Amino acid sequence: MADFDFLPVFQPGWVWLAGAGPGDPSLLTLGVHSALQQADVVVHDALVGGDVLRFVRPGALLDYAGKRGGRPSCRQDDITAKLISLARAGKRVLRLKGGDPFMFGRGGEEALALSRAGIPFRVLPGVTAGIGGLAYGGVPATHRGINAAVTFLTGHGADGAPPDDLDWGAIARGAPVLVIYMGVHHMAGIAERLIAGGRSPAEPVAVITDASLPSQRVVEATLATAAATIATEAVRAPAMIVIGEVVRLRAELDWVGRFVTQAEQPLAQRA
Template identity: 45%
Template structure:
């Protein structure tokens, strides 16, 4: 058990990129933070909100490249909270939506550390919205599922039941799915999903670099390959994609 803590850890969602989507509470914490441990997808504009005297520690994760392991990040939080009043764990999007915030919360609480969670705007909602796509719409979609397209998260092997999702949910929002897109599309088609189902890919959503790509389940894999559309991107599948205005 660590020594009695000096401060508190704040798990803060930085939003999807546009600094205007950072919550007021999150911004206030960055302005008063002693230490900020931040991830790869936190935008430079959000990082500029951090108090200039704060200690900044990069803990970014990319596919196949981790600056710190999850265990090292947790240990770092445990160490910093012993000597600093405001320790911020700054995560892209929302800490609890495929951000491993739940793991950090449980690990810290298990050591008696005081933790507060500050939600953030998640990319799965914001990126489609910036393209004019509502995830729900009367007559088209009354259900949404947020799904990881990444096959392995840490030691956890994904068990996404694509066959069930193909017919039980009207709008699918997939995170980290670009590399696995051919596998995902094949699974949905094999389950009987209509080949003409619209699909939207949004890269760097809500930022000046935002790019979007549309198609159908039948065409999207070839289109992605043709234009070399790469991660990070959000995938939206469903009739609501057809509501998007022209780019």
């Protein structure tokens, strides 16, 4: 058995901001797994699944603090205040988010609040869905000969609409591949802005839902048809949208669809 005593010790009164990855528990980092084993309280988001939470040590408190667009959600101010209060009470507080805490996860906001309150904290990065989710969907974020740049953006602004403070023309021209978080409900407006900015209506698009989970699903379309396809196929969030020629590589790189058989499934899921 490997010796993991090089991993940091979770001290009372600290908050660790951690990313749980896109869903598959095998994508947890050693640091996050260790944190789950040491924490007194795990304040977790809606996208953190039960398979990940199985690693929480017995006796630790699970505190749900999910935020989902269009649904009743915890207020960010209340979540931050809870983290500070628990830390001041001497608890080892793990703030567990899906993906990576600093990639559209408000981890930076929470870290700033902790810093200003004098609470010591550590950041444990996670595998963001914009990288890991694409890989599970058979779409590389970069590929030699196709793209040497990629742009990550959110399709969901603070007001719930596509963000208007972005230079959509510059985004359309700026990178051959675009990876969009939280854009399913606004695909029509996003496509309209990108096409107006110069993207081809025929450019391939893939929408990956439940990335890395057994329920994963990938739907392909073009930029012009993506919104209609999302509606017709009843695609739901959480989902990642990737736009660019790399999507065409799925025909050969869809390793989940082509090669993952019953034999490769986790032991608990085998018949």
